[in-house]
Every structure is written in C-alpha cells, then in structure tokens.
Amino acid sequence: MNMELSRRSFMIGAGAGLAGTTIGALGFGEIEAAHALSIRPFKLAQTKEARSSCPYCAVCCGMMIFSAESKAEKGKMEVTHIEGDVDHPVNRGTLCPKGAGAIDYIRAKTRVKYPMYRKPGADKFERVSWDFAMDRIAKLMKDDRDANFVEKNRDGVTVNRWPTMAFLSGSSVTNETGWVTYKVSRGLGMLQIENQARI
Amino acid sequence: MSPVDTTEPDPSAIANIPKPPFVRLPHPSRMFATRAERFRTLAEGHDLKPYLLFLADLCAAQAAIQDGLPKLAPLDAAVLARAREHKMPPLDRGHFTADPAFEAPFSRLIAAAEQMTMPAVAQAALLRVKAADAAAREGMVQNVLAEAIPVEALAEHVFVAAALQVHFARLAERLPGREMESVGDGVCPSCGGAPASTLLVSWPPPAGARYCSCSLCGTMWNHLRSKCTLCGSTSKIAFQEIEGTGGTIKAETCEDCHGYMKMMNQQNDRFLDPIADDVATLGLDLLVRELGFRRGGINPFLIGY
Numbered sequence: 001m002n003m004e005l006s007r008r009s010f011m012i013g014a015g016a017g018l019a020g021t022t023i024g025a026l027g028f029g030e031i032e033a034a035h036a037l038s039i040r041p042f043k044l045a046q047t048k049e050a051r052s053s054c055p056y057c058a059v060c061c062g063m064m065i066f067s068a069e070s071k072a073e074k075g076k077m078e079v080t081h082i083e084g085d086v087d088h089p090v091n092r093g094t095l096c097p098k099g100a101g102a103i104d105y106i107r108a109k110t111r112v113k114y115p116m117y118r119k120p121g122a123d124k125f126e127r128v129s130w131d132f133a134m135d136r137i138a139k140l141m142k143d144d145r146d147a148n149f150v151e152k153n154r155d156g157v158t159v160n161r162w163p164t165m166a167f168l169s170g171s172s173v174t175n176e177t178g179w180v181t182y183k184v185s186r187g188l189g190m191l192q193i194e195n196q197a198r199i
Numbered sequence: 200m201s202p203v204d205t206t207e208p209d210p211s212a213i214a215n216i217p218k219p220p221f222v223r224l225p226h227p228s229r230m231f232a233t234r235a236e237r238f239r240t241l242a243e244g245h246d247l248k249p250y251l252l253f254l255a256d257l258c259a260a261q262a263a264i265q266d267g268l269p270k271l272a273p274l275d276a277a278v279l280a281r282a283r284e285h286k287m288p289p290l291d292r293g294h295f296t297a298d299p300a301f302e303a304p305f306s307r308l309i310a311a312a313e314q315m316t317m318p319a320v321a322q323a324a325l326l327r328v329k330a331a332d333a334a335a336r337e338g339m340v341q342n343v344l345a346e347a348i349p350v351e352a353l354a355e356h357v358f359v360a361a362a363l364q365v366h367f368a369r370l371a372e373r374l375p376g377r378e379m380e381s382v383g384d385g386v387c388p389s390c391g392g393a394p395a396s397t398l399l400v401s402w403p404p405p406a407g408a409r410y411c412s413c414s415l416c417g418t419m420w421n422h423l424r425s426k427c428t429l430c431g432s433t434s435k436i437a438f439q440e441i442e443g444t445g446g447t448i449k450a451e452t453c454e455d456c457h458g459y460m461k462m463m464n465q466q467n468d469r470f471l472d473p474i475a476d477d478v479a480t481l482g483l484d485l486l487v488r489e490l491g492f493r494r495g496g497i498n499p500f501l502i503g504y
Contacts, residue, residue, distance in 0.1 A: 021503030023481075025353035027318025028250040035246035039482035044490070047438045047446065049425040064424065086407045087423050092217065093405045 045069065048077060051085060054099040058171040058195070061099055062088025079106050141165065141188075149189060162189035169195050219408040222376045222388055225417030227368035231262035237475040245479060253317055254478060254500055257357075260311035261365050268303050274373055286382050288391035290370050290416065292344045297337050301366050305336075308362040324354035331355075344415075346393065348502050360415075360499035367416035374418075381420070385428040385495075387413035388420050393497040394428055394460065396473045397451075401465040409462070412473030414497040419473075429495040430456035438462070439487050447471070448480050450487045458495040459487055474498060 023032040047068045054061040062085030070078035082103045086093035095102075105111070115133035116125040148164040167185040170177070178195070185193050238255035242248045282289040297305070309329050317325070331339070339359040342348055348356045371389040379388045386393070394411035398419070410419040411428055426433045428451075435454030440446045447467040452459040461480065463471040477498050484494055484504050494504050 020350055020353075022353050022357055022500055023247070023250055024503070025320070026250070026253070026324070026357060027320040027354075028247070028253070031247055031249060035481060036485055038246055039485050042482065042486060043442045044439045044486050045442045047440065047449070049436070049438065051425065083407075085424075086219070086405055086409075089218075092219075093407055 047080075051088075053172050054095065054102065055105075055170075055172055056096075056098050056102075059090060060172050061085075061091035061095055063095070063099065063102065079103060082106075145188065160189045161191060163191060165190050166192035166194065169193070171195060217405055219405060219421050220377070221381065221421050222379045223410065223419040224374060224376045224389070225368045225371055225413075225419075227365060227372055227417070228262075228265060230368060230417050231258050231265075231365070234472050234475050235259035235262060237470060237472040238478075240470070241475060241479040247479070247481065251475075251479060253315070253321070254475070256315045257312065257361055258475075260308055260315065261361055264304060264307035264311055265365065265369070268307075268369070269300065271300055271369060271373070279375065283378065283380070286380065288382050288387060288389055289374055289379075290367065290390040292391055292415075295340070295344060297333070297340045301340075301362070304365045304369075305359075305362040308365065309358060312358055312361075321354055324352075325358055328355045328358050343499065346497055350503075353502055356502075357499060364415060364417070364499070371413075371416035371418050384422070384426075384431040385411065387411075387416065387418050389413065389418040390416045392416060393495075394473075395498045396461040396463060396477045396496045397422060397428060398471065398473055399424075399462065399464045399466060401469045407466060414474075414499065425451075427451070427453035427456060427458070428460045429453060429458040432456065439483070439490070441483055441486065448476060448483065450483055450492070452487065452490070452492050457492055459492040460495045474500065477501060 021032065023029065045068065047066060050065045050067070052063045052065050054063050064083050064085045065079055066081040066083075067077040068080045070076040072078070082095075082100075084091050084093040084095040084099070114127050115130055117128040117133065117136070118125045144164055145162050148162065150159060150161040150163060153159050165188075167181070167190050169181040173181070173195075181195070182193065235255045235258035238251050238258055242251035242255065245251055278291075279289050281287075282291075309325065312325055313329075328336075328339070336359070339352070339356055340363065343356055343360045343363055367390055374389055382388050382391065390413060392413045392415040395414035397409055397411045399407055399409050400419075409422050409424045411422045412419050422428055423433075425436050427436060430453060432453055432455040437452050437454070438446075438449040439452055439459070440449045445467065446464070448461060448463045448471070450459045451462050461477055461483065463473065463476055465471050477496060478500050481501065481504070484501075488494070488504070
C-alpha cells in the first residue's frame with residue numbers, strides 16, 4: 001500500500017508540465033530544489049539492529065544488538081550498543097546488570113575466540129584448530145571411559161555408568177539442543193549433567 | 200502489592216513488566232496543535248522554512264476548527280463487532296462518503312485556510328477546492344482515502360487530506376482502543392491506513408517500544424522493531440542516518456521489498472512528530488532514494504517522494 005501518483009494521471013500531468021510533488025504543486029518548488037542541492041554533500045551512515053538472547057542464564061532475556069560501520073576496519077560492522085529488547089515477552093526491554101554489561105564481554109581483550117590448548121607441562125596456551133580440539137577431547141573422553149566405565153553393579157545388574165565424567169552445557173539453548181545434550185551425555189553413561197540453568 | 204512500609208518480600212513486583220498497549224488512539228484536540236507548534240520549531244533555520252510555516256498554519260487551522268463541531272453519530276456496536284470478528288479496521292474507508300458529518304470540518308477548514316498566507320498557486324488550488332461541486336469533492340475524498348493522488352491536482356488534495364485527517368482523528372478517538380487487535384502488518388487498526396512514519400516512543404510502559412503512526416487518523420499501533428512495516432520481513436533490515444545527526448531519525452530499509460520507513464527516536468527528542476518531522480527530514484528521503492529504496496511512508500504533505 002503506498003500513496004503513489006496514479007499512473008494514468010501522471011501521464012496527463014507530465015504532458016501539462018506540472019510539478020510532481022506536493023511541495024512543488026503548492027508553489028514551494030524553488031526552496032524544494034534548493035534543499036535538494038544543499039543536502040547533496042551529506043553522507044549516509046549505515047547501522048543495524050539485530051535480535052539475540054542474553055548468553056548468561058536460562059531466563060533468556062531478549063537483547064537488541066546495535067552495530068555500525070567499524071572505524072578500525074573498513075567495510076566491517078562493529079557492535080556499538082546492547083539493550084533489552086522491548087518486544088521480547090520475557091524481559092520487555094529490561095536487562096540485569098550482567099546482561100546490560102554484555103558489550104564489555106564482546107569487546108573484552110581476554111575474550112576467547114578460538115580453541116586454545118595448553119600442552120601438558122607448558123606454561124601458556126596456544127591456538128589450535130577445531131579438528132585438533134575435537135580429536136583431543138574425544139580421545140581423552142574415550143580413554144577415561146574405557147578405564148572407569150561401570151557396566152554392572154555388585155549385584156550383577158546392568159547399570160552402564162560412567163561416574164568419572166560430567167557434562168556442562170549452555171543455558172540459553174533451545175529444546176532441540178537440550179535434547180541432543182541429553183542424548184549424547186546419557187547415551188555415554190554420564191550421570192552429572194549441568195545446564196547452568198540459574199543466575 | 201504489599202505496602203511500601205513493610206519489609207516483606209514482594210515477588211509480584213518483580214514480574215510486573217508491562218506489555219505495551221497495542222493501540223494508542225489519537226487526541227485530535229491536542230494532536231494538531233502540538234504538530235503546528237512542532238512545524239514552527241522545525242522551521243527555524245530550515246531550508247524549507249516557508250513550506251514548514253505554511254504547514255504550521257494549516258495544522259493550526261486543523262486544531263482551531265474543532266471547537267463546536269457537531270457531535271458525531273454514536274458508534275454502531277454491530278459494526279465494531281463485525282470488524283473485530285473479521286479482523287478488519289472498524290472505520291471503513293472503502294465505504295466512506297463525504298457525508299454531512301464531514302461537511303462541517305471540511306467547510307471550516309477551507310474557510311480557515313483562506314485566511315492563511317500562501318503562494319498564488321496554492322491559493323488558486325484552494326479556490327478550486329472551494330468551488331468544487333459535490334461530485335468533484337467526493338472524487339477528491341476518494342483519491343485521498345485510496346492513497347492515489349492524481350499528479351495534476353496535488354495541491355487541491357492537500358486541503359482535502361487535511362480536512363479528512365481532522366474528521367478521521369475524531370472518528371478514531373472514540374474507538375475502544377483496549378479491545379482492538381492487529382489487522383495486518385503496517386495497516387492502521389482504526390482506519391486501514393498506511394503509516395506516515397514510526398516512532399520509538401518515550402512514554403512508558405515500556406519506553407522504547409515502536410509505534411506506527413497512521414497518516415490519516417493519527418492512531419498509533421505497536422509494531423516490532425527491526426521488522427519491515429511494508430512487507431513484514433525481518434531478514435535484511437538496515438538503518439540509514441545522515442552522518443552527524445546522532446541517529447535520532449533513521450530510515451529503516453528493507454532489501455527484500457526495497458522500501459524504507461522512517462523511524463524516529465522520541466527517547467532522544469520527545470517532541471518528534473510523525474508528520475512534521477517527516478516533512479522536515481526530506482533530506483534523508485533524498486539521500487536514501489539514491490540507494491535505490493522506495494519511500495514507504497505516506498504523508499499527505501510529502502507526496503511525490
């Protein structure tokens with residue numbers, strides 16, 4: 001739906017040489033043209049607003065994440081501000097102090113952006129690939145499970161427990177992720193599953 | 200809630216996060232006077248000063264003619280119920296005719312406009328509106344309501360649209376706002392009109408919610424932020440602002456429908472008016488248009504952009 005000039009009339013109007021805007025038609029065409037000229041040197045700046053949910057706890061407050069063109073890196077966007085999402089039914093624009101400070105979490109120099117590995121005996125972390133990290137974790141888990149898995153208890157009842165391993169999962173996850181978390185960890189025999197579902 | 204002088208914990212206050220009301224109905228007695236004031240403020244030092252002052256006078260006329268207007272016929276409960284049942288706007292612009300109730304605001308506005316100073320072409324257009332017979336007037340009313348203005352008569356339709364704004368604001372004011380529901384994205388729940396622009400309101404609860412403002416009746420209705428008011432898409436939304444203006448007024452562009460709608464942040468400036476500031480930020484329209492976006496906001500004082 002748009003208040004557009006009707007096409008048939010526009011053809012007639014163009015033939016008669018009339019101005020095509022309200023401002024011009026009311027006799028203010030000169031200042032309209034002058035304004036159009038004076039605005040030319042100005043430039044537009046692009047910003048974005050994205051929805052997300054707060055990463056801290058299981059309340060899952062809605063966040064609006066504002067970004068603008070980065071001054072440091074040309075052509076990239078940069079987060080400039082975070083506030084509560086007014087449209088979100090959970091928090092209606094509010095955020096707790098942790099959520100309200102989330103921008104510092106994004107900009108923190110100590111933020112971990114890649115898998116990091118500290119070798120046994122080493123004194124610092126080094127960056128490694130995801131493949132390396134996944135293989136290493138899987139290997140250590142397998143070794144531990146092989147060593148400590150309890151298939152039957154003292155009475156000979158099958159229990160399939162892996163008592164030496166625990167699983168810590170995220171809080172702001174969807175049902176589907178929760179389902180997968182449960183299936184993977186329970187399937188392996190883990191007993192301690194934690195979803196950090198509290199503030 | 201427990202009284203404030205107790206130390207008892209009161210969990211109910213914690214959960215008391217208000218939901219923004221879906222509809223805010225117009226108050227025509229205040230709306231046009233405030234808008235006239237806003238136009239006057241904006242005119243200071245503006246390139247379009249004469250035009251903004253002309254519109255200030257026109258809005259002042261819209262405000263002034265309301266004193267002692269004949270009472271409107273009472274609302275028809277059956278019409279309201281039917282509209283609600285079928286999710287249609289209760290003010291049916293498709294069946295509106297220039298009835299006797301519209302006659303008074305119309306003739307008063309034309310009379311008030313005659314006292315205004317304006318360029319000769321506008322004066323001539325006003326005289327043509329005044330001289331128009333019933334059929335011609337009806338035609339102009341239908342053009343404004345259909346949001347399709349013939350280019351050879353833009354000036355005439357400004358005066359007709361101004362009179363219709365007063366009439367529809369008065370009609371919308373009496374609607375049962377709390378019972379009203381959405382009739383579709385970007386469609387006024389009172390009269391089915393398109394928004395002139397959108398506001399991030401400063402009034403609680405909760406501040407910062409976004410409202411579309413109807414170009415015809417002035418009803419404001421809640422609309423999700425960062426969601427196109429024209430096509431409802433949320434995937435490719437970006438905002439354009441003129442560098443150095445602090446982001447108070449931005450154009451929300453949508454790559455899906457290639458339209459844009461202005462978004463004004465009343466939290467930065469609580470005097471922002473959805474019609475007046477829309478006209479005064481014509482510069483933003485001119486710049487955004489060069490990016491290839493089509494203007495989505497409808498403003499009877501800014502047709503052709």
